[in-house]
Amino acid sequence: xxxxxxxxxxxxxxxxxxxxxxxxxxxxxxxxxxxxxxxxxxxxxxxxxxxxxxxxxxxxxxxxxxxxxxxxxxxxxxxxxxxxxxxxxxxxxxxxxxxxxxxxxxxxxxxxxxxxxxxxxxxxxxxxxxxxxxxxxxxxxxxxxxxxxxxxxxxxxxxxxxxxxxx
Amino acid sequence: xxxxxxxxxxxxxxxxxxxxxxxxxxxxxxxxxxxxxxxxxxxxxxxxxxxxxxxxxxxxxxxxxxxxxxxxxxxxxxxxxxxxxxxxxxxxxxxxxxxxxxxxxxxxxxxxxxxxxxxxxxxxxxxxxxxxxxxxxxxxxxxxxxxxxxxxxxxxxxxxxxxxxxxxxxxxxxxxxxxxxxxxxxxxxxxxxxxxxxxxxxxxxxxxxxxxxxxxxxxxxxxx
Numbered sequence: 001x002x003x004x005x006x007x008x009x010x011x012x013x014x015x016x017x018x019x020x021x022x023x024x025x026x027x028x029x030x031x032x033x034x035x036x037x038x039x040x041x042x043x044x045x046x047x048x049x050x051x052x053x054x055x056x057x058x059x060x061x062x063x064x065x066x067x068x069x070x071x072x073x074x075x076x077x078x079x080x081x082x083x084x085x086x087x088x089x090x091x092x093x094x095x096x097x098x099x100x101x102x103x104x105x106x107x108x109x110x111x112x113x114x115x116x117x118x119x120x121x122x123x124x125x126x127x128x129x130x131x132x133x134x135x136x137x138x139x140x141x142x143x144x145x146x147x148x149x150x151x152x153x154x155x156x157x158x159x160x161x162x163x164x165x166x167x
Numbered sequence: 168x169x170x171x172x173x174x175x176x177x178x179x180x181x182x183x184x185x186x187x188x189x190x191x192x193x194x195x196x197x198x199x200x201x202x203x204x205x206x207x208x209x210x211x212x213x214x215x216x217x218x219x220x221x222x223x224x225x226x227x228x229x230x231x232x233x234x235x236x237x238x239x240x241x242x243x244x245x246x247x248x249x250x251x252x253x254x255x256x257x258x259x260x261x262x263x264x265x266x267x268x269x270x271x272x273x274x275x276x277x278x279x280x281x282x283x284x285x286x287x288x289x290x291x292x293x294x295x296x297x298x299x300x301x302x303x304x305x306x307x308x309x310x311x312x313x314x315x316x317x318x319x320x321x322x323x324x325x326x327x328x329x330x331x332x333x334x335x336x337x338x339x340x341x342x343x344x345x346x347x348x349x350x351x352x353x354x355x356x357x358x359x360x361x362x363x364x365x366x367x368x369x370x371x372x373x374x375x376x377x378x379x380x381x382x383x384x385x386x387x388x389x390x391x
Contacts, residue, residue: 032256034274034342035285036377060380075380122182124226124370128341130184131223161185164221167312 008039008074009106015055018044019107020095022083022117026108027129029098031136038075042088042109047078083109084117086149094145111137112146119158131165138162170239174207175232182229188220211235212242212338226340230364234337237362240323241331241338247322249296251303252314259308260289263316266302269293270325272335273317277346280329281353282381283374284345290317290335292325329357337364348374 009025023040027033047066049059056071066078081088095107109117111133118130141162146155179194180186191201205222208214213228227238253259260275271279274286293299299318300310308316325331329350336347348366351358352374 032287034287036283036345036373037285037381038377060376069380069383073380073383075377119184124182124340124344124367125342127182127184127226131341134184160187164185164218165223 005035005037005039005074006100006106008070008072010100010104011072012039012041012070012076013106016043016051018092020091020109021106022079022091022109022114023077025106026114027133029096029108030111030114031132033129033132038077039070040077040079040083042079042083042091044088044092045080047080083113084120086113086117090149110145111140112142113149115141115158116146116150116154119154130161134158134162135165135167138166168210168239168243170211170232170235171207172232174204174211177204177208177213177224178229178232180224182224182226184223185217186222186224188222211239212246225338226344227338228340230337234362234364237334238338241335244292244319244322244335245339247296248290248317248319249300249310250312250314251300251308251310251316251318253306253308255313255315257315259315262306263289263291263303263308266306267291267293267299267318269299269318270321270328270331272319272332273339273343274346276332277336277343277350280332281346281349281378283349283378284342288315288317290319292321293318294321296320327357327359329354330359330362333358333364334362345370345374349378352378 005025009021013019019041021039021041024035025039028035052068057068060067060069060075066080068076068078070076079088083091091109091113094110094113096110097105097107099105115130115133118126118133143155143159176194177191180190188201191205192198195201195204205214209216213225214222216222227242230238253262270292271290272292273290274288278284278286296318303316333347333350336343336350344366347364348371
């Protein structure tokens with residue numbers, strides 16, 4: 001993972017509590033790759049804007065809804081309902097713990113959720129991320145777990161892509 | 168090499184992570200035409216076969232046809248790229264920087280001039296690829312497919328470095344498209360106004376927002 005983003009993720013987890021990181025931080029957990037300097041996360045409860053303000057977060061004025069600047073000036077996008085039609089509750093229940101140094105840990109979306117979210121998003125950068133994930137981690141996907149959130153056609157497509165890209 | 172307009176039909180295939188020959192056959196008159204087009208796309212550097220019957224396409228294929236000839240030197244260089252690794256981490260890049268002489272492009276150069284997206288591959292144009300490869304091997308680098316050090320032969324124009332990095336980023340496609348957008352925003356005056364990529368509005372918006380956030384981060388740090 002990118003060191004600065006890791007540190008930011010640790011601080012956000014300490015400040016906000018039960019959060020799961022879903023963007024570049026998660027992609028980099030599964031396969032070292034390129035990242036921009038923003039953070040995407042899901043949270044368990046509705047966004048408590050007053051709490052965020054008390055913690056020193058400021059609303060990102062150019063965007064609507066869940067985009068904020070952290071007290072360290074990092075852009076943070078909060079997801080409170082779903083990510084690529086995957087319910088936040090499912091993402092929280094199946095999150096993976098990642099240890100970062102002594103007694104520090106953060107939680108990231110499971111590989112199956114991340115792969116499906118990238119597949120559904122389908123933008124140029126998501127396709128690049130998906131290729132990276134399936135090339136390096138396609139063999140680790142739990143397709144039974146994927147079946148809880150994906151449609152049969154999506155699973156068939158992803159299995160085909162995974163087989164084609166596997167090294 | 169020439170890129171005929173008949174190849175532009177491939178743009179109607181749409182962006183996906185992997186394609187099967189059947190995907191291409193559906194948009195061509197026949198399976199034979201599909202194979203002929205794929206062969207030409209592979210020759211140009213737009214397509215790469217990954218398994219029997221399956222192939223990937225660089226997102227640069229979906230740039231306007233008039234830009235293809237400007238992208239061709241970059242695509243040809245990428246096609247001949249050779250990958251090297253030793254520790255398979257950032258240390259490889261530090262060592263390669265000491266060993267190799269040439270023009271750095273793509274991830275690392277884009278990061279140096281935009282500070283936008285963290286780099287992964289260290290790509291460098293060298294005069295003599297075989298000589299550069301031997302120099303890396305003397306430092307115990309191995310050649311393969313997973314290394315982070317990439318040497319490429321010098322192909323085409325190198326008159327303006329930023330213009331070349333910009334075109335390389337567009338040609339490489341994927342996440343490098345965001346680098347190209349960042350270069351266009353931050354170094355607009357250094358680019359040829361007649362040779363510009365076409366980008367999706369949502370990608371341009373994302374880059375603008377994040378560059379803005381970064382400038383706020385920097386001013387936040389300056390104020391501490």
